Amino acid sequence: MRQLRQRAQFVRAARGSKANGRFFVLQAAACVEPDAGIGYTVTKRVGNAPERNRIKRRLRAAVRQSTDLFRPNTDYVLIGRRPALYAQFDELLEALGQMVQRLNPAIPTR
RNA sequence: CCAGUUGACCGGGUGGCCGCUCCCGCUUGCGGGGGAGGAAAGUCCGGGCUCCACGAAAACACGGUGCCGGAUAAAGUCCGGCGGGGGCGACCCCAGGGAAAGUGCCACAGAAAGCAAACUACCCGGUUUCGGCCGGGAAAAGGUGAAAGGGUGCGGUAAGAGCGCACCGCGGGCCCGGCAACGGGACUGGCAGGGUAAACCCCACCGGGAGCAAGACCAAAUAGGGACCGCACGGAGGCAACUCCACUCGCGUUUUCGGAGCAGCGGUCCGGGUUGGUUGCACCAGGCGUUCAGCGAUGGACGUCGCAGAUGAAUGGCCACCGCGUCGCACGUUUCGGCGUGCGGCCCUACAGAACCCGGCUUACAGGUCAACUGGCACU
Numbered sequence: 001m002r003q004l005r006q007r008a009q010f011v012r013a014a015r016g017s018k019a020n021g022r023f024f025v026l027q028a029a030a031c032v033e034p035d036a037g038i039g040y041t042v043t044k045r046v047g048n049a050p051e052r053n054r055i056k057r058r059l060r061a062a063v064r065q066s067t068d069l070f071r072p073n074t075d076y077v078l079i080g081r082r083p084a085l086y087a088q089f090d091e092l093l094e095a096l097g098q099m100v101q102r103l104n105p106a107i108p109t110r
Numbered sequence: 111c112c113a114g115u116u117g118a119c120c121g122g123g124u125g126g127c128c129g130c131u132c133c134c135g136c137u138u139g140c141g142g143g144g145g146a147g148g149a150a151a152g153u154c155c156g157g158g159c160u161c162c163a164c165g166a167a168a169a170c171a172c173g174g175u176g177c178c179g180g181a182u183a184a185a186g187u188c189c190g191g192c193g194g195g196g197g198c199g200a201c202c203c204c205a206g207g208g209a210a211a212g213u214g215c216c217a218c219a220g221a222a223a224g225c226a227a228a229c230u231a232c233c234c235g236g237u238u239u240c241g242g243c244c245g246g247g248a249a250a251a252g253g254u255g256a257a258a259g260g261g262u263g264c265g266g267u268a269a270g271a272g273c274g275c276a277c278c279g280c281g282g283g284c285c286c287g288g289c290a291a292c293g294g295g296a297c298u299g300g301c302a303g304g305g306u307a308a309a310c311c312c313c314a315c316c317g318g319g320a321g322c323a324a325g326a327c328c329a330a331a332u333a334g335g336g337a338c339c340g341c342a343c344g345g346a347g348g349c350a351a352c353u354c355c356a357c358u359c360g361c362g363u364u365u366u367c368g369g370a371g372c373a374g375c376g377g378u379c380c381g382g383g384u385u386g387g388u389u390g391c392a393c394c395a396g397g398c399g400u401u402c403a404g405c406g407a408u409g410g411a412c413g414u415c416g417c418a419g420a421u422g423a424a425u426g427g428c429c430a431c432c433g434c435g436u437c438g439c440a441c442g443u444u445u446c447g448g449c450g451u452g453c454g455g456c457c458c459u460a461c462a463g464a465a466c467c468c469g470g471c472u473u474a475c476a477g478g479u480c481a482a483c484u485g486g487c488a489c490u
Contacts, residue, residue, distance in 0.1 A: 005422060049463050061427035
């Protein structure tokens, strides 16, 4: 999957559709690229640097196992929250699947 | 064996599945290799490097450092020593220049806090209504305080006092040892000179500023700027810059006077800036080993190794087993402190994530290992 790297992409996704969960917040918006893009945000409020890194890595691993769920032509942003640090990996996967499927129909197309 | 001191170190391992980033190779999507820390942290010092400023030097101001000697690129770091303080000891701690250049401050308590004075009590004389009062002497005793004008003892005296003497302390010059800080010795003075410089200050030494978001390079879209060319464009003068006249607009009741404008369109090129990309960017005060010099910090010689380079930021995610720790239960053992075995639970790990690079300092850290030394107890 394509990784989001530029600030403008994150801002555009933040203005799109949104879904809240216990482990993370999911944002998504349509984009010009043909494939699906994914970005991760973990703010400083969540924890110190090693904890934030660990949350991002677990989210990345969960996304890699659920590639089929993501629609093409769309940018997704995952905002990690602290429970994602301690949760069972299965729970994380399940929550991700539910939220993506719930959010997909709500994303406006270009 | 118990208690302790100092120094050094580790800070999970193996396997499987799925991934990230950099480098190299070629058959261009595969193969091989590298990939977090002792503090990567705080950003407190010192450098390298980059840009800016600057003729040089000195002085002043400001900031920093502060026993002596050495190490180092340098430092507020390190090593060795000196002095003071603490501990039975190994050892630890010290913001450790100057209070006789000057100024300031010393709360509360206390009679008195800096210049010598005297509250209670003491001694002598006088007086008395026998409670005291007056004059003089003295600074030993009590009490206050962080600190009360050297300390202890003897002599001395009306009572006392460095008033005299001995020892200790202090000051002074002299001699000896040491590169020095400083130490030792005899002599002498005769107690004077309270503390505070993390109060101002004085003395000595050091110091341009900002930082890799430094700095260098490349470049799309949009808006605007400049130059040139073409078309177009009132007149006159001038090589040209431009000047004058006419025209239009504004202010004004009007005139005079004053002010502004005199173009536009198209093309090419240039420079600036936002965003993005490339570079800086990883082989250097380098690590390890041996050896030599040195008490040591460290330095020399020789050999050997190649050691992260991300940029919404890689270096991992999940599972299994092992190991470690801890808690509970059962059994055995015991010098009643524990120890061993088995089963189960928890954590499967503390502090913490490179961001230009080094040398330090400081702070955080579950658990564990090793070495040297000290004080006990027991045994030989």
